[in-house]
Amino acid sequence: MMEKAWWFLLIGTLLTFIALARGPIRRLPMTGAMIYIAVGFAIGPAGSGLVATDLASRPGLLAVLAEIGLVVSLFSIGMHLRVPLRNALWLLPLRLGIPAMLVTIALLTGFSLVATGASIGVALFLAAVLAPTDPVLANELRVEHAGDDEPVRFALSGEGGLNDGTAYPFALLGLALCGAHQAGISSGATFAGVAVWGIVSAIGSGWLLAIVFVKAVFVLRTRYGEAIGLDGFLALGLMSAAYGVAIFIHVFGFVAVFAAGVALRHEELRATGDKPPVEVLENMERGEKSDVAKDPERAHAYLAEAMMGFTLEMERIAELSLMLVTGCVVSAHWREMIAWSAVLPALFLFFIARPLSVWLVMAGSQADRQQRHLIGWMGIRGVGAFYYIAMGIDEAGEMLRPLLPMVLDAITLSVFLHGATAGVALKRYLRNR
Template sequence: MTIEAVWFLIVGALLVLMAVGRKIVERLPMTGAMVYLAVGFVLGPACIGLLTPNVEKDVHLLRILTEAGLVVSLFAIGMYLRIELTDSLWRLTLRLAGPAMLITIAVMFVAARWGLGLAAGPALLLASVLAPTDPVLANELRVEKAGDDEPLRFALSSEGGLNDGAASPMVFIALALCGVHSLGSDNPWTFALAILWGLASSAIIGWAFGTGVVALVTRLRTRYDHALGLEGFLALGLVALAYGATLIVDGYAFIAVFVAGVAVRRQEMKATGDQAPSEALEEIERGEREEAAKDPELAHAYMAESMMGFSVEMERFIELGLMLLIGSVVSAHSREMLHWYVIWPVLFLFLIARPIGTTLSLIGSSLDSHQRFLSAWLGLRGVSAFYYLLFCLEQAGKPIALEIGPIVLAAIVLSVILHGTSATVLLDRYFHRRD
């Protein structure tokens, strides 16, 4: 029996088991990410050795694959957030993706600099890599449908969508301290201007592409009976356009993709109004979907819901593939992670740094004490941390990556376990209490 046949059997069995047992997993204190991570570990070098990625040799390829998975997830999250831009809920997003993240980085920097004895560059790099929450693994925390305005879900969802890109400036500052040059890093003033340019250009490009693609396609559909179908192509094409254009101008492309998703949803809101898009489309028969795509009153809702549905389905496959990969990498480096000096910084992040950051940033916000507690605890680390680890290995080289690598991998594993086992229970109690 060939290796290819074994892989087909393993992947097929895993897909079928997760599809059949999805309800069971949802009722238990566990997540799909925990299953995928465990399977990846077993397939890795520590066990049967079927999945043995060479991180140093294949770092560029692994980084590209992780990057591609992240951008699809960020776009999907943006499309979930069907809330007016003037709504006060967006202030929670800015608080968590801005001050909360910066405070978390500052507290973790102190711990890494003087607790672990790292130099300033690696200490800030570790703090910045661990600061953003994960958009891929946060299915349990995400808003349940487009238009869901439950404050806790909205805050955690939008934070995961925005802070992956918002962490980029801090990562570049840390790399500059490690001797890795980037745009404007030779001078503090030009570096500050480069950061401002990166943030502004990302928002502008993401919004322009999101708005422009929707306007073009709906016009072609409603007036000329063209560009019908293939919403998956539209979704991936829009993601690639926004991401590529932002990279060309040295912007922070993760932000652009998230903003593009928000822009698509904003155009749908303007066309559909107060009625939920799912309600507007619920009376459409499957055979009449093409007619809905050409209807001026339904075209925006049809396109937005179809693109979001495709992105969410893609995201599930991405979660499986990336968590298998991360599990195999953890399997290869598991011995390095079994040390107290690796474990305690992760616990410090979960129990002290993140709570301090969220507590201070949410002072005076609309969230009550229970919601603030859950916001402080439910800050998952996963694919985004793995991406930045690969990025740092590619940019700064093996010595610095070896200093922070085991801690980042330990943070991912412990987050998947601790946050995964507690999220369902805590959220069930939270919603039961609110009901």
């Protein structure tokens, strides 16, 4: 009973503190994720022992928790990207989300083979785990509102939405090379087929489902006055359905959820036009919400903004929960994490692989020198890496367990290094502009 009381007190205090201290936290070189992971460490085995067991002993559960957080975050990011698809700005996240990630995977695989002596399967899986940037922790770098077209924020947001899904086939290939038959990859041709089918069909299924969803809700609201309210249920319903359909047809669910978010926003953009949705809804009184939801001229904007607001709150809760869990796992494995063999992959990733891959793929793009420097440094790692390592250990067992300290080092160093510098660097960049 006392343990339950401590948990309620801890979560209540943490939530209240973050809400009240949000302003000072944003002004300081720190983030909420730093606080969450530190608290997680303090309550873990190396601290107070409130969580006395090693949570990594249940990798399947950890993978599911991280999976849920990623689904919410990817859908939210997609809904923020309110820029027409024909706009050349989309080329920036596409360059980062696919070719830059491929270069990063190649560099990390080579480094792991040479520096750690790992087998090709283990080295490739580690590279696939660490290559994607994180959509959950990059709040300071994300586009600030739907329609924000600042190139650096847009590029990093779109990259985070894309590469958690596009890294999946390489993780599967690494598992297959490690002997995990669940991976379903038996040859190079199978890998190519899985990758192409998984990405293209995921985009198509997520996009189609979102369009059907929006049109159905629009008709029900504007013609019949039905389906009004519970916009949070609608958001959860669409993202869950998009993810479920993707799994059912054996394509990449993370890509499908991101595509669903982008498609829903672009249905709103097509209906509303150049006028931002906040302007369309700016004169709405609280008591008018049901009338606005039924208004054909404002229904799309109301639906998109209501769903996006709900997913943002869900995303913050997911960040808190998953960083607390990560801190607890770090608390159980900190001794393994301080070995140079565990730290080196993260250092190589942050200071060599990430900057080099960005500079290579951004050659000839509209990003200037200062923007490339900033994007090259701000490759935040977090929940995506945590999901992949938990999934890998659940699938391949002891063969991949030695990678856990390396991944935890990458996440922890990213939370503190990038968290301490992201806001400062972005403010300096924007001030210079």
